[in-house]
Amino acid sequence: MTPDAETGHPHAPAAATVRAVHDELDERAARLDAEHAQTDLRHRFLLPEGLVHLDGNSLGALPAAVPPVLRRVVQEEWGRDLIDSWNTAGWWDAPGRVGDAIGAVVGAGPGQVVAGDTTTLRLYQALRAAAVLRPEARVLVTDPGSFPTDLYVAHGVAAEVGWRVELADPDAMPVLLADLTARGERVAALAFSHVDYWTGRAWDLPGLVRAAHDAGALAVADLCHSAGAMPVGLDEHDVDLAVGCGYKYLNGGPGAPAYLYVARRHQPQFVNPVPGWHGHADPFAMAGEYAPADGVDRARTGTPPLLSLLALEAALTALDGVDADAVRERSLSLTAFLRECLESLVPGVDVVTPRDDERRGSQLSLRHEHAYGVVRALAERRVVGDFRAPDIVRLGVAAPYLTHADMVTAARAYAAVLADEEHLDPRHERRSTVT
Template sequence: MTDRLTSEAAALDASHAATDRRDRFLLPDGVVYLDGNSLGALPRHVPDAVADVVTNQWGRDLVESWNTHGWWQAPAAVGDRVGRIVGAAPGQVVVGDSTSVRLHQSLHAAAALRPDRHVVLTDPDSFPTDLYVLAGVASQVGWAVEKVVPDKMAKRLATSDDVAAVLVSHVDYRTGRLWDLPAITAAAHDAGALVVWDLCHSAGAVPVGLDEHRVDLAVGCTYKFLNGGPGAPAYGYVAYRHQAAAPNVLAGWHGHAQPFAMERDYRPAPGIERMRTGTAPMLSLLALDAALDVFDDVEVASVRARSLSLTRFLRVCLEELVPDVDVVSPSKDERRGSQVAVRHEAAYGVVRAMAGRGVVGDFRTPDVVRLGVAAPYLTHADMLTAARAYADVLASGEHLDAGWSQRSTVT
């Protein structure tokens, strides 16, 4: 069986050779890294790019770098680069702050754009930050929060005209379920509601098509499939048609129409620049800018094709090598993001034992082994290695070792 799977992996890797970008990343030898949906790997050229920012721009040119090196324009310029990846024309994405801040801004903007409606829908299984931020904004604007599974939202939206906005994560962070962005967006619009999409687990892995599908607002982090680095700044998208009326509830001087006039009263800048707040974290922003070079010569649709082949093959390997494996990620390509999640009662021990064998995944409470597939730097041979590690850990009982009983704060 394993000889056949080895041959199949080699054939699949040969057929997808055009999208193999592993040589552009710094990865430890002997490690299969399946946690890129938590923290993307380091693009090989980023250290030199950051060293130039520190040594030459900051170190030599000092404050003049805001002008001579384009620091002031960077939040919108890098935003346009992210925009290309998520299907947004220039002038609709700005980078800076955290996903929580961007989500707070977007939800307040939605409330202002739909002032006579007082219900917001969201997925009960969304990432906790989304639920926390939404609860806070709802208390501030007077929304009632209704938790509805995304594939039932269209039915709920059709029942009344009280929904102001819908907040959905494009990909379920635990199971990897990919929700139907075009259909949910259309259903929200048919009901007169706005839609806010969280793209944290899809940007850079799944074609999004924000403009194509007339999404209203979107947010996302850049340290997962975009490989921006730990704590890399997040981004916010506001469609052109909403920008003039969308307020920035976190108004700061960088979002002012004339920031260096130092006026006492706030006047929002035109366009997406109004969604800027304070000074962006330039070192991490420019590290992200360099990291995005990885996508310069590859379309997200091609990355998606590679990802689907990798996750499909990983599932095949798990099902052939592990009796009664409980794969909870969707088997259908159109419903699956870029990960394969497996349920096991001792999931934490499984994840730690696999890491001991050089296969790095992660654990999600209460019982999910999450194997994230960052397609540019992974191969089908890696998928087979991961499945073998999973099978060997269970067969040996390593996951039950007492040494794995103390959970770390991260995984």
């Protein structure tokens, strides 16, 4: 709203001005969508008509490749071939095969990623392994703003192995590491999320890895909010260990398997704290004593959830032929345009996510006192984002299946919700904790 010249009070802009703003945004969206037509992969996904899914940072959309693969797996591999499928359909090798496919997305060469289990378990394996790789060290450095599971695991492992946990915002980690080193303290690992789940802020992964290595520590990265949305470059940047989930920008489906990256140079010394028979060097010998398999296979645990794993494998084909740089370019254009639409249409909108490209992941986080109500009211208008306590509306932008036109639709819905005070409707009071 513009301030009234005489009273200084805000007043509504004239209808013609409002229409001109909307028309201009529609025209810009059409132009930008034409410019980015090459990376529009909407046709590879099955999304309900008219829905703007801004929650791919929580649950990615369903890739069209998944249902036929799951039908085949269920009817033929499971229903007809039964136990033979462990060999004939490649079930046994699926964790490594799917791991390599994820590796291609996050810049890891073959044989360094294994898929399966949850991010939580993978974090546990990574941090316990770090304790073995850095036996003299007594400190773990991590971000207090990390996703809760990351903090729980960090404190849990620290209690088990006798580490002290030092908390620092990733921007402050290099200075903290230098201080600790100057005081003669040995740091085992620096654990951080590549992109912050709450603010959508992207941290400087190469810089953090360098700072960790300068301090003799390992870099352990959580890629949940970057894998599939932007280049990661695990090998290129010398990351030591990394984890991530399959259900966000990798579109693997609800509860999709997670993954663990163990850089090749660490694999001979990698000790699996959850040694299971699928990670044994000779699983069918049924030996009573554990002997780890070679390579990243030693990070396997027990029988993997094959239906989910094979769904994730099919889902990853939705990203075939599009490199991470192209996805990133589209994502940056979408999030910058979404911000512009919101700033044009929603007076006083409070975007928490950094404006500059280097520090922005693939989401916009908006602060609002009634964030929960806003999210629920938006959903009624077929714009699906999510709520993060206490006051954040998260709008995730999974670039492959979203368009600039969707960004205008979302901003328009946001403006309408606030203008009509739909977010204050008693139906949208926060009762449930599951959103």
